[in-house]
Amino acid sequence: MTDISATGRRLPNRLDNPLKSAALSWESLLVLVALGIFIANSFASPYFLNAWSLSDLTFNFTEKALIALAMALVIITGEIDLSVASIIALASTLMGLALQYGADTPTLVAVGVGVGILCGAFNGFLVTGLKLPSIVVTIGTMSLFRGVAYIVLGDQSFKGYPKDFSWFGQGYVWWVISFELVLFLVAAVIFYVLLHHTNFGRRVFAIGNNATAAQFSGVRVDRIKFVLFCLTGLMSGIASVLLTARLGSTRPSIAQGFELEVITMVVLGGVSILGGAGSIIGVVLAALIIGLVTFGLGLLNVPGIVMSIFTGSLLIVVIALPILWRMWKAKRA
Amino acid sequence: MNRLLKNREIWLGLAIVAVVIAVTLRFPRFSQPGNLLTILNDTSILMMLALGQMVVILTRSIDLSMASNLALTGMIVAMVNAAFPFIPIPLLIAGCVVVGAALGAFNGILVWKLDIPPIVVTLGTLTIFRGLVFVISGGSWVNAAQMSPEFIQLQRGAFLGLPNLTWFAIVVAALFFVLMTSTPIGRGFYAIGVNPTASVYTGINVGRTKFLAFVISGAVSGLAGYLWISRYVIASVEVASGYELTIIAACVIGGVSIAGGIGTVAGALLGALFLGVVNNALPVIGVSPFWQMAISGAAILLAVVLNARGERSKGRIILKKAEVAS
Numbered sequence: 001m002t003d004i005s006a007t008g009r010r011l012p013n014r015l016d017n018p019l020k021s022a023a024l025s026w027e028s029l030l031v032l033v034a035l036g037i038f039i040a041n042s043f044a045s046p047y048f049l050n051a052w053s054l055s056d057l058t059f060n061f062t063e064k065a066l067i068a069l070a071m072a073l074v075i076i077t078g079e080i081d082l083s084v085a086s087i088i089a090l091a092s093t094l095m096g097l098a099l100q101y102g103a104d105t106p107t108l109v110a111v112g113v114g115v116g117i118l119c120g121a122f123n124g125f126l127v128t129g130l131k132l133p134s135i136v137v138t139i140g141t142m143s144l145f146r147g148v149a150y151i152v153l154g155d156q157s158f159k160g161y162p163k164d165f166s167w168f169g170q171g172y173v174w175w176v177i178s179f180e181l182v183l184f185l186v187a188a189v190i191f192y193v194l195l196h197h198t199n200f201g202r203r204v205f206a207i208g209n210n211a212t213a214a215q216f217s218g219v220r221v222d223r224i225k226f227v228l229f230c231l232t233g234l235m236s237g238i239a240s241v242l243l244t245a246r247l248g249s250t251r252p253s254i255a256q257g258f259e260l261e262v263i264t265m266v267v268l269g270g271v272s273i274l275g276g277a278g279s280i281i282g283v284v285l286a287a288l289i290i291g292l293v294t295f296g297l298g299l300l301n302v303p304g305i306v307m308s309i310f311t312g313s314l315l316i317v318v319i320a321l322p323i324l325w326r327m328w329k330a331k332r333a
Numbered sequence: 334m335n336r337l338l339k340n341r342e343i344w345l346g347l348a349i350v351a352v353v354i355a356v357t358l359r360f361p362r363f364s365q366p367g368n369l370l371t372i373l374n375d376t377s378i379l380m381m382l383a384l385g386q387m388v389v390i391l392t393r394s395i396d397l398s399m400a401s402n403l404a405l406t407g408m409i410v411a412m413v414n415a416a417f418p419f420i421p422i423p424l425l426i427a428g429c430v431v432v433g434a435a436l437g438a439f440n441g442i443l444v445w446k447l448d449i450p451p452i453v454v455t456l457g458t459l460t461i462f463r464g465l466v467f468v469i470s471g472g473s474w475v476n477a478a479q480m481s482p483e484f485i486q487l488q489r490g491a492f493l494g495l496p497n498l499t500w501f502a503i504v505v506a507a508l509f510f511v512l513m514t515s516t517p518i519g520r521g522f523y524a525i526g527v528n529p530t531a532s533v534y535t536g537i538n539v540g541r542t543k544f545l546a547f548v549i550s551g552a553v554s555g556l557a558g559y560l561w562i563s564r565y566v567i568a569s570v571e572v573a574s575g576y577e578l579t580i581i582a583a584c585v586i587g588g589v590s591i592a593g594g595i596g597t598v599a600g601a602l603l604g605a606l607f608l609g610v611v612n613n614a615l616p617v618i619g620v621s622p623f624w625q626m627a628i629s630g631a632a633i634l635l636a637v638v639l640n641a642r643g644e645r646s647k648g649r650i651i652l653k654k655a656e657v658a659s
Contacts, residue, residue: 080452126634126638130638130641131641132637132638132641133591133592133637135395135452135591136585136591136633136637137634137637139578139581139582139585139633140582140585140630140631140633140634140637141630141634142578142630143578143582143626143627143629143630143633144626144627144630144631144633144634145630146626146630147624147625147626147627147628147629147630147631148627150623150624150625150626150627151621151623151624151627153623154621154623155623252623256575260456260459260460263456264456264457267453267456273450273452273453274450303467303472305463305464305467305472305570306464306467306468307464308460308461308463308464309460309461309464309465309468311460312456312457312458312459312460312461312464313457313461315453315456315457316443316449316453316454316457316458316461319449319453320443320447320449323447323448323449324447
């Protein structure tokens with residue numbers, strides 16, 4: 001660094017600076033949006049500013065946000081995983097099946113998490129081992145995993161989960177702080193460190209920017225992608241445990257449509273769908289925004305399907321605005 | 334002959350015939366002409382949708398909003414029919430195509446002018462269109478009693494021994510065949526899928542071509558909206574929910590490469606037909622319909638593994654030729 005300044009030839013660091021400043025401004029934009037929605041919510045409904053309301057709010061997004069953390073890494077490498085909701089369904093179904101054979105709570109959790117990892121590994125093997133495009137593979141496994149859940153359950157459901165199992169989805173660690181929220185915050189910190197402060201994280205970005213170049217610089221591209229698919233499977237398994245515990249029952253249609261909400265969180269959080277850029281802070285903020293929007297609209301008695309118009313528009317508008325802004329600036333310059 | 338053996342459509346056709354024969358061995362009535370025609374008719378809507386999706390996938394894009402577009406256009410046409418039963422059905426169908434195309438154009442304009450990745454755009458419009466169905470209908474249904482008899486009966490009539498719905502599919506397939514093989518626009522879809530950069534140099538407007546692809550998939554979704562509603566005689570928010578993946582599955586099974594540039598009309602039709610035959614065979618052989626989802630999932634994975642093989646070996650052959658030439 002000193003060499004360059006000494007000679008007076010300052011090379012513009014094209015790789016880091018624009019990305020970093022863009023990410024920073026993106027995250028500040030998200031903070032502003034979140035604050036705006038928060039304030040709007042407190043004006044719109046008298047029930048909003050209440051510790052228990054705010055605690056309920058977190059249940060709206062924690063399960064999806066847990067998956068979004070891992071999904072962010074997958075998308076940064078330029079891949080995608082559409083099967084996460086189906087992994088939840090399959091893991092939940094097999095937990096229910098284990099319950100029928102009298103499994104206790106630790107076994108149930110192990111089954112849920114284990115099924116998640118195995119499903120993720122299956123995706124990872126098809127994508128990295130057989131070199132198939134992840135979007136088709138995970139569309140296929142999306143049908144396959146949930147399809148197996150349908151084969152096992154049909155139009156039935158599993159109920160009667162033990163009380164100490166329900167704690168994972170309904171329990172509070174302290175006052176209004178739920179176990180789900182604590183788990184999410186811990187996971188967010190772990191993923192933040194993993195992506196932004198480890199070699200592994202740098203390699204994830206390298207793969208997303210140029211997989212061939214990364215390969216030639218000694219990054220084990222396939223192995224990292226495989227690990228990321230397993231990680232997404234793991235987080236889906238954990239989400240399955242939480243969701244099953246919270247709902248107290250398993251139907252094959254559980255978590256239907258979650259994959260789209262998870263991807264919306266990731267993209268809204270500033271992760272480039274083309275890979276190579278993104279941050280965990282952005283994803284956490286996006287999860288919070290979606291939680292705030294859906295909860296606020298829920299307090300106003302807006303039906304869930306209408307909320308989806310808001311989340312869908314939010315996704316498109318938030319991506320379109322910076323592009324329009326850049327176009328407008330380019331026109332003026 | 335050798336070329337014939339390498340042809341993916343032929344193999345897929347043989348796979349379909351094999352399924353039909355296998356089921357027929359146990360249940361002879363399965364392959365009666367009447368039943369086969371029923372399967373064809375049942376699959377007609379999926380065939381049309383798969384063709385629309387194929388055009389989009391050829392351009393390295395994807396349209397996840399087709400099923401929501403179908404539901405929205407279907408709800409609009411059902412409500413219009415319920416309110417103004419005197420409007421002639423052909424006019425309604427034309428209206429459906431226009432509304433569907435307009436919804437597709439919305440996707441297309443975002444992809445073309447703002448350069449937002451298609452998967453993001455259509456992920457957004459998937460939820461927006463579906464939500465709009467609820468908004469315009471207020472969450473209520475339009476049922477058979479509210480629809481005019483002509484609205485319901487049009488596709489059930491027959492012409493030359495085939496149901497009108499099947500004729501819709503045949504006409505749409507013929508139009509697509511002409512479009513894809515004999516027009517500059519159709520060749521443009523392939524060109525920008527194979528090599529967008531080279532396409533620019535040959536004078537193809539990549540953005541506009543993608544826009545057109547979305548308009549086409551939208552128009553097909555709109556047409557399918559009317560056909561779906563008048564076939565199942567119920568318009569609700571849940572219509573065709575999750576069907577976008579079945580459409581993509583039909584394309585993938587039909588050999589349409591998700592990387593763009595590869596895919597044929599015949600392939601997409603056979604991919605849809607394969608799913609139709611399997612879905613119709615399951616209840617016949619006494620397998621619970623709950624197996625359907627897992628089977629189509631497995632079929633997608635199998636198809637994509639086989640497709641990837643085919644594409645890879647083709648690449649090698651080209652290289653070998655290049656070596657010989659040099």
